[in-house]
Amino acid sequence: MNRSDETLFDPRIADWLEDDPYAAPQQALDVVLAALPSIKQRRAARVPWRFLDMSSPLKLAFGAMAIAVVVGGVFFLGPWRPATNVAAPPTASPLASQSAVTATSSPTVAPVTGLPGTFAFRREDGGGNDVFLMQPNRSGLVQLTTDLQRDGNPMLSPDGARVAFERREDRAGNAEIWIVDADGTHETAITQTAEFEDWPSWSPDGTRVMFTRGTIARGAVVTMEIVIRDVSADARLLPASADEVVLRRDVDPAAPPGTNAPGFAPTWSPDGSLVAFTSDLEGENQLYTIRIDGTNLRKLTTAGATGRPAWSPDSSTIAYQQNRVDGCVWLVDASGDHSRAIAGDHCTDGPVAWSPDGTKVAWAGGSRGAPIWAVKADGSGLQQLTTDGVYGDLSWGRATAP
Amino acid sequence: MEQQQLVVQAAAGDREAFASLAASYVDRCYALAYRILRDPHRAQDASQQALLGAWRDLPTLRDPERFDAWLHRLVVHACYSEARGTRRWNNARVRVLPLSNVDPDPANSVADRQALEDAFGRLSPEHRAVVVLHYHLGYPLTEIAATLGVPVGTARSRLHYAVRQLRTVLDADIVSAAAIEERPA
Secondary structure, eight states: OOOGGGGGHHHHHHHHTTTTTOOHHHHHHHHHHGGGGGGOOOOOOOOOOOHHHHHHHHHHHHHHHHHHHHHHHHHHHHHOOTTTEEEEOOTTTTTHHHHHHHHHHTTTSSSSSOOOOOEEEEEEOOOSSEEEEEEETSSEEEEEEOSSEEEEEEHHHEEHHHEEEEEEEETTOOOOEEEEETOOOOOEEOOOOSSEEEEEEEESSSSSEEHHHHHHHTTTTEEEEEEEEOSSSTTTOOOOGSSSEEEEEEETTTTTTTTSSEEEEEEEESSSSSSEEEEEEEEEEEEEEEEESSOOOOEEEEEEOOEEEEOOSSSSSSEEEEEEETTTEEEEEEEEEOOOEEEEEEOOOSOEEEEETTEEEEEEEESSBBBEEEEEETSOOOEEEOOOEEEEEEEEEEEOOO | HHHHHHHHHHHHOOOHHHHHHHHHHHHHHHHHHHHHOHHHHHHHEEEEHHHHHHHHHHGOOOOOOGHHHHHHHHHHHHHHHHHEEEEGGGGOOOOOOOGGGOSOOOTHHHHHHHHHHHHHHSHHHHHHHHHHHHHHOOHHHHHHHHHHHOOOOOOOHHHHHHHHHHHHHHHHHEEEEEEEEHHHO
């Protein structure tokens, strides 16, 4: 092995690393090969051969000139558009997407009728992870995004007209918050920062979006925050400094493992007063609430909680997942009392979603896709809504195309 | 068919050529991703994303001889993306081993491996990547820097920092094991 600095070599580390597996699961290759036809290759940039032979300063000068020409051309000739807007995805039509439902839904689980509202979720579509809307009876599938990035954690606005979601860039590992209309048009970034932002959640009046922000310095997370951004109709793209901070934690390098860079997965209560979130603030992930003004932090669980929690429509109860021997999907009063399990199996690490009429709680996958399951809020009537396990980051609202 | 020929054909849009390439590289991608992410599902996702990104961007690769390093770069960046998405849940996977499992041999002990696993999990994805590129692929610092697109000094400092963190827990374990051995009955 050609190592340039032997002082950096430790055989104990080498032995430990080489113990790990070398073979990929067969399905890894199958997924890649199946997705190839749906991915269009990028066109190579054509570089004049003389350019390749130039010295670096000359390349720099010519490059600068080229950029100036392009920028000038766009400025003087092109119609001005906000840099964050992108064209509507070509497959945003509900009719065009309907065939995908037929193709991916298994006949072994019959569609369940009578459930209200609309699901928003992430699904792997070959080229990446995109966000979709679908009725609980599996009709009306609408693909909202079609890019090659990893889009996830979609949530419908209270008026059903828009969907906020996070977009992770493949290359930079960064994530930003985007909003798209519920018909797949007007896709717009509301954050464009060096930090990573994720887990968007709407205020009850639909004028603000809450999300988490992680600041990275020298390759490590140094702060984690829950922040609020104004997204009312006259709001402009604002810098991170304009956001209202609900909760902030600075990394303590001396703290025990698991407590030095807490993560948050927040959800705004329907009455607007509280945020419920799971976090590893004290080592193990637990469920917490905090007032919107950043006061009155309370821990509601002691036996763990994972994924993003969901509020009942009347803000009285919070649902969350925690896989234990005595339960899997749980409800707890907003006061922290009366914790009870409503499902005992099919847990994932994903978020839970409460139906708009308050009668049911549903969940799908988190880090991995899974079928959608739903159970009545009293713990009866567990139902599998889809057979195919491709659904993740589920939320439940009411969609109304603008 | 030679690998370079496959790369050229795949860059021209030949899906069968790329399928041959993917079949011969998927294990390498997965092995690299697993060592950085320490999670089989995430490693599978990252290796798939890297291979799909390779298909998409292959026409932009000017030098087919650099395909290996280029693909490794895609895998590392896919791992960054995966790790950012899962960072908050990493702690749930930490296992606590009972004291009776402690092996007095520090070079091979279960405790050592767990300590390394824990310490490695606390490193940023960027630090993990340089450790894996150096130890697993045997890359020298110049190659690590070229693969990650960072200055050599940055690669060196990341590797120094990461190895120092990992050695700290290993050396602490040796001290602990010695203390247990010397404890009066």
